[in-house]
Amino acid sequence: MKRQVLCRLAGFILLCLPMLAIADQQGADSPVIIVSPQQTPQSVSTNALRAIFGMRLRNWPDQIPVHVFVLRDDNPTHSVFSKQILNIYPHQLRLAWDRLVFSGTGQAPTEVNSEEAMREQVAKTPGAIGYLPRSMVNDSVRILPVQ
Amino acid sequence: MTVSVYSRSNNPLSKMVRTCCLVFWMVLYSAPLWSFDFPESLQFHGFASQGYSLTSENNFFGHSQDNGSFDYTEIGANASWLPLNHLQLSGQLLFRRAGETDPQSLRLDYGLLDYTMLSDETDRWGLRLGRIKNPVGFYNETRDIPFTKPSILLPQSIYPDYVRSAQLSSDGSYIYGEHRSGYGDFFLNGGIGYPPAINREWEGILFENQLNGEISYLARLLYEWNNSQLRAAVTYYKAKFDYKSDIIPSGSLRSEPWIFSLQYNAEHWSLTTEYSLRKVSQPVSTMMSEGYYIQGSYRFSPHWEGLLRYDVFYLDQDDKNGKKFAAKDPFGHPPYSQFAKDWTAGLTWKIFPDFMLRTEYHRIDGTAWLFFLDNPNPSETSRSWQLFMLLGAYRF
Numbered sequence: 001m002k003r004q005v006l007c008r009l010a011g012f013i014l015l016c017l018p019m020l021a022i023a024d025q026q027g028a029d030s031p032v033i034i035v036s037p038q039q040t041p042q043s044v045s046t047n048a049l050r051a052i053f054g055m056r057l058r059n060w061p062d063q064i065p066v067h068v069f070v071l072r073d074d075n076p077t078h079s080v081f082s083k084q085i086l087n088i089y090p091h092q093l094r095l096a097w098d099r100l101v102f103s104g105t106g107q108a109p110t111e112v113n114s115e116e117a118m119r120e121q122v123a124k125t126p127g128a129i130g131y132l133p134r135s136m137v138n139d140s141v142r143i144l145p146v147q
Numbered sequence: 148m149t150v151s152v153y154s155r156s157n158n159p160l161s162k163m164v165r166t167c168c169l170v171f172w173m174v175l176y177s178a179p180l181w182s183f184d185f186p187e188s189l190q191f192h193g194f195a196s197q198g199y200s201l202t203s204e205n206n207f208f209g210h211s212q213d214n215g216s217f218d219y220t221e222i223g224a225n226a227s228w229l230p231l232n233h234l235q236l237s238g239q240l241l242f243r244r245a246g247e248t249d250p251q252s253l254r255l256d257y258g259l260l261d262y263t264m265l266s267d268e269t270d271r272w273g274l275r276l277g278r279i280k281n282p283v284g285f286y287n288e289t290r291d292i293p294f295t296k297p298s299i300l301l302p303q304s305i306y307p308d309y310v311r312s313a314q315l316s317s318d319g320s321y322i323y324g325e326h327r328s329g330y331g332d333f334f335l336n337g338g339i340g341y342p343p344a345i346n347r348e349w350e351g352i353l354f355e356n357q358l359n360g361e362i363s364y365l366a367r368l369l370y371e372w373n374n375s376q377l378r379a380a381v382t383y384y385k386a387k388f389d390y391k392s393d394i395i396p397s398g399s400l401r402s403e404p405w406i407f408s409l410q411y412n413a414e415h416w417s418l419t420t421e422y423s424l425r426k427v428s429q430p431v432s433t434m435m436s437e438g439y440y441i442q443g444s445y446r447f448s449p450h451w452e453g454l455l456r457y458d459v460f461y462l463d464q465d466d467k468n469g470k471k472f473a474a475k476d477p478f479g480h481p482p483y484s485q486f487a488k489d490w491t492a493g494l495t496w497k498i499f500p501d502f503m504l505r506t507e508y509h510r511i512d513g514t515a516w517l518f519f520l521d522n523p524n525p526s527e528t529s530r531s532w533q534l535f536m537l538l539g540a541y542r543f
Contacts, residue, residue: 047327048268050374056325058232059266065188065232073500074449088374089414091449096375098295101192103280103288104237104257105323107227108190 031081031131034122034141039064039129043145052129053086054096055106060127068109069121069130077115081131085146186228193224196293196540204529205514206521209246211534219538220244221291223256233273235261241291247520248308256280256291257316271325278343280316282336282367283382284408284421287314293540297419297444297454298493299507300536303516304438304460305406305421313386313402317363318343331372338365342386361387361399380408398430416445424464435464454493454507460515461486483530487513502541509534 033044040062044052051057058066071078073090082090100106112118115136122128123140130141137143198219202211209218225239241256243249259277266273280288284305289295300308319340326333342360365384371377383405391397404425411418422439440458447453461467462485469485493507514528522528 045268051268051271051327056271057266057268058229058263061267063232065229086374089412091446092375092412095295098292099289101190101227102194102223102225102239102292102295104225104227104235104239104259105261105275105288107188107229107235108192 029133029135031077031085032134032137033085033144033146034119034130034132034137035144036122036125036128037140037142038126039142039144041144043147045147049146050086050088053093053109055100055109064127067125067128069112069118069125069128070109071115071118071131072111072113077131077133085131186230188227188229190227191224192543193222194292194294194540194542195222196220196538198299198536198538201535203533205517205532206246207518207534208248209521211246211521215535216246218244218246223291225256233263233266235263237261243291245308246518248311248518269327271323273323275321275323275338276319278316278318279321279338279340281314281338281365281384282369283314283365283384284380284406284423285378285410285419290315292542293503293505293538294542297417297442298456298491299505299538300491300509300534302421302438302440302442302456302458303487303489304440304458305423307460307516309516309518310402313342313388314384316343317341317365318360331370331377334367334369334371336365336367336369339363342388358388358390358400361389363387376412378408378410378412380406382406382408396430401426401428403428404436415447416443418443434462434466437461437464450497452495452497454491454495456489456491456493458489458491459487460513462515478525480525481514481528481530483513484517484525484528485513485515487511487515487517501543503539505536505538505540507536509536 033049035041039060041060048057052066053068053070055068060066073094079090082088082093086093097108101108110121112121115132118130118132119136119138119141122130129144132141197217198208199215199217200208200211200219201215204212206212206216209216220243222242223239225237227235227237229235236259238258239256240253242253244251255278257278257280259275259279261273261275263271263273265271282288286296286301286306290301290306293299317338317340319338321336321338324335340363342363363384363386365382367380367382369378369380383403385401385403388400389398390400402425404423406421406423408421409419419442420440423437425436425438427434427436438458438460440456442454442456444452444454463472466472467486469482472485473480473482488511490510491507493505495503495505497503511532511534513530514522517528
């Protein structure tokens with residue numbers, strides 16, 4: 001009886017291993033910050049990044065206007081980006097934008113419908129910033145390291 | 148008691164603001180007629196909400212007893228534009244209907260010019276000119292947008308709807324500053340201006356009269372730690388109105404509150420409390436109004452959120468049960484018109500990111516923030532009453 005339970009447990013663990021591998025792969029594919037290739041900054045501080053995605057910092061250090069692109073609130077990449085990179089919950093971020101938009105003291109970021117649209121828009125818009133899973137980054141955009 | 152045409156402030160600044168904003172809106176909305184494309188930075192947003200209220204006793208937002216009332220509608224549309232990198236122009240038009248208390252007109256909610264003088268990674272300083280929503284406590288700036296508040300009715304101790312226009316906005320100027328550091332973010336607002344057009348809800352308090360906003364001041368310091376996990380704020384303002392009345396001595400009315408706000412946000416729940424001590428002075432009397440609430444909300448899922456709140460308000464801190472007031476009041480107001488204790492339970496269903504349904508149930512002891520215009524006869528009000536509300540809201 002005991003042996004049967006152990007066998008089942010072992011079987012279960014074996015079955016789970018590929019899932020762990022997938023989870024690990026997802027870790028490797030966590031979101032990165034992307035900018036248009038012409039952007040001059042070589043890196044960005046966490047403070048600046050929070051201010052940029054909070055729609056409170058409107059210029060790059062070279063005074064070019066920042067253009068922020070985001071995925072929809074319910075997009076899984078957006079959720080991971082929000083929590084892991086900005087350290088803020090997606091609903092709090094939305095609330096912060098709504099407070100700016102509906103008091104006339106700021107603007108909302110531009111929402112795109114897919115990761116492909118995100119890459120395309122960031123590539124062609126001057127001053128653009130966005131995020132993508134690392135696997136989706138190609139030569140049309142540049143990864144901006146966060147310090 | 149007749150209902151007079153609600154007075155509008157006639158100070159030159161308000162007139163100038165109104166004219167500027169009208170021009171701004173005409174230019175903005177005639178933009179499609181121009182031969183060139185919309186500027187890239189031009190954004191349009193808006194919201195619409197319709198409420199239903201049902202009360203056991205007393206009327207709230209219309210004749211809400213018996214079959215209930217649908218007299219609570221808010222529709223807003225705004226536009227913003229950055230003609231220069233450091234300059235933002237924004238304006239919002241609002242239509243509001245709230246029982247007898249609101250003139251049901253289209254009005255300019257805000258219309259302002261925002262100039263950022265300094266902006267870098269850690270600091271931002273700037274100036275706002277025009278009609279600006281007053282940053283009072285956590286919710287006043289966006290108090291009409293269901294998506295930025297926790298309940299249909301904001302806690303009336305801090306955001307009283309019966310004197311809504313007194314703290315809503317200012318025609319004037321604000322300076323603002325932001326500082327971001329490893330210890331948290333600091334936000335400072337300091338403003339001077341005239342309270343704009345006074346809405347009809349005031350008539351219930353000072354009867355038929357002429358009420359004009361005089362120069363007023365406001366300051367708020369807001370602190371946010373760890374991406375708004377912890378938020379704390381202190382607000383002080385001094386609003387002044389001059390009025391003429393046939394019934395009581397003419398003069399000025401001042402409202403000077405201190406408001407302390409504290410909020411903790413976890414992933415699934417938030418805890419919020421605000422406390423207000425408000426000095427209200429008229430030629431005949433001065434009193435301290437006191438109010439506070441404690442509110443917990445829980446997000447069961449991204450779509451469902453529950454709320455529980457206890458809200459307390461005393462018009463006169465030295466007469467909490469209203470007995471002293473009632474003993475000498477010539478108009479027959481009952482003692483319970485001097486306080487209100489409100490237990491609220493609410494539920495929000497965010498069906499889509501842009502559409503929500505919200506419902507709440509209030510169990511209230513006292514009528515301190517009940518609208519006079521919906522309940523003109525004080526002797527017909529009831530001390531203990533229940534309010535059920537339902538609201539659908541959309542935004543774009």
